[in-house]
Amino acid sequence: MPLEQVGPRLRSALSVGLAFLFLLLSLIFTGCAPVPGSLPPPAHLTQAQAWSSSSTQWEPPLSLEESDDAVLAAGTPWQDVTLPNARPRLMAGASDPASVPPQVLWYRMTLPPSALTITPQGPRLYIPRWQTVGTQALYVNGHLLWQSRGSRVWNSFNRPIWLDLGGATRPGEPAVLHVRAAMLPGIGGALSTVWAGPEEQLEGAWRTRNLLQADLITLMRGAYLVLGVFALVVWLVRRRGGEVYLMFFLMSVCHLMSSLHFLVDSQGFALRDDWFSWLTLAGSQGSVLCSFHFLCMVEERPRPRLGLVLLVYVVAVTLAALPLWAPSLTTMLPLLRLTLLPPSLLVLAVAVLGAWRQRTPSSVLLAIWILASFPMGLHDLALQNYQNIEDIYFTPYVYLGMFTLFLVIALNRYTSALQVAASASATLTQRLAEQGHALAETHARLSEAERARTLLNERQRVMREMHDGVGSSLMSALRLVENQPAAQVDVAQVLRECIDDLKIAIDSLEPVDADLLALLANLRFRLGPRLEGAGLTLHWAVQDVPPLPWLDAQSALHVLRILQEVLTNIVKHSSAHQITFRTACADAVGRPGVQVQVEDDGRPFSPPPASEYEPGRKGLGNVQARARALGGCVQWEPQPVRGTVFTLWLPLDAPQPASGENSLEKEV
Structure with a gap:
């Protein structure tokens, strides 16, 4: 059923949802700047000094004084750089972080005293993003304040850094910040601009970016998976005609797998890096395959040949990328993600063709949304290559279109079921009215007969009570008077008993409820x-x-x-x-x-x-x-x-x- 037949309430709900989505995208595009206030403004550091070290250690030293680098030496050749700063990466390679030494890059910058002023909540350090295959460490006044943990490949690159500077700095004095980035050779890395200042000024920007980069993705994937499980239950209950629900469940699982690397925190996942990379790739390929079949089911136009070709292609790419025989996916993954382009173009063609044939708002919006996913994907590919490093990844939000489409389908089927139920109810009501009229006539006749029978039974009961009660007492009194002298019989007492019997029989006729x-x-x-x-x-x-x-x-x-x-x-x-x-x-x-x-x-x-x-x-x-x-x-x-x-x-x-x-x- 097309969107125009859903009803005004559903269209209003969709309008509200699209407005919310537009507002969310506006927040993503505009970014999050610190909120001005009466407190000292935060310092936004866009200049730093960089130096490439010859160190071969992945793990950072506990302090700069213990470092084997000449970080604190007077003759260290520091070079001025502009933040964000990025080192280029190769699209493909075969390096393994566990077997080769890193390339170590140091950044140095000075935090001004105005950013370290004493406030009720204290000064904070806020770095929107850093990204590399390796490790990252932060030093304030020569002491290690923070370092990345877990996997060197799938680290917490998508979560902004938020550090308390209260115990590492002195109010009114500047502080020196060193950033150590140990990177896999050929992979490169990037560091965004740095913010330092009162927590009251920076907390809003940090929370909003953390929400858009990580927390909101987690919530969306959780809601998506819950709805997918619900769709699976619907399919298990109603197998016939419910294939679209099974496909949506598979699509929700694949979408979750494809976006796992955006959800990694400082602890990482208990899975080898190469298998984790393959899992995200398999999820992306499966998402495209499920999206193709989902669109075919929605349009009610099966395409078995194209579906078979797409299935063979996805299986071939997924098997070829297995870590059992494939080279390291750590550096190959950006190149392998280009294999998503052919099946994605096929999905776009199916969506555009369906919109051209149906020409309904829902199909047109879906085609436009899928078309918009291509520039979003190119944006994320550039971001993965350290371009526009302070932007936000858009790919996790692409699947909102499929999510919304499934909600529309579910609501369409629900409203259709309501219309069928309403029509059946109207027909049944008419038939029941006819049967009710016939039953009312029959009931009237039966009620009249029942009333007559009840009156007869009550009349017989009263007569029986009069006979057995009052009549029996009067007969007893008559025999006493006839057989005994009147002086020996209390006739008045006998008559009182007769009257009591009569009154009790009459009282029994009164309703007592x-x-x-x-x-x-x-x-x-x-x-x-x-x-x-x-x-x-x-x-x-x-x-x-x-x-x-x-x-x-x-x-x-x-x-x-x-x-x-x-x-x-x-x-x-x-x-x-x-x-x-x-x-x-x-x-x-x-x-x-x-x-x-x-x-x-x-x-x-x-x-x-x-x-x-x-x-x-x-x-x-x-x-x-x-x-x-x-x-x-x-x-x-x-x-x-x-x-x-x-x-x-x-x-x-x-x-x-x-x-x-x-x-x-x-x-x-």
């Missing part, structure tokens, strides 16, 4: 006057308990009937004076639940076994049967002196009634 305390409050309202009339004092000590989602009308009636039976037995048989209601959270049989306790101070009561229940008296059996229907349990605990504690435990989750629940209605 799973609130057990609301249900108990209704029971207290109904039975409180009757208990007080019987001479009982009711104490209400309930606590908040979790809601019971399963507490519907039928379950509420079971709870009310259980507590009604318990209270009736207390009034009739216990001779109690006080009753206390309590609620709490409690677990039973490994399940969370709540409990309702009714405590009285009457005669202790313990229920007999079910086999010893009196014939015709089913109160205790009904209590236990209703508790099982609710998935709970009941317990009577007689107290040591007087009183009994009745506990009703109910589960929090849906009840799991016992197998005898179906026969409950017959029992009651």
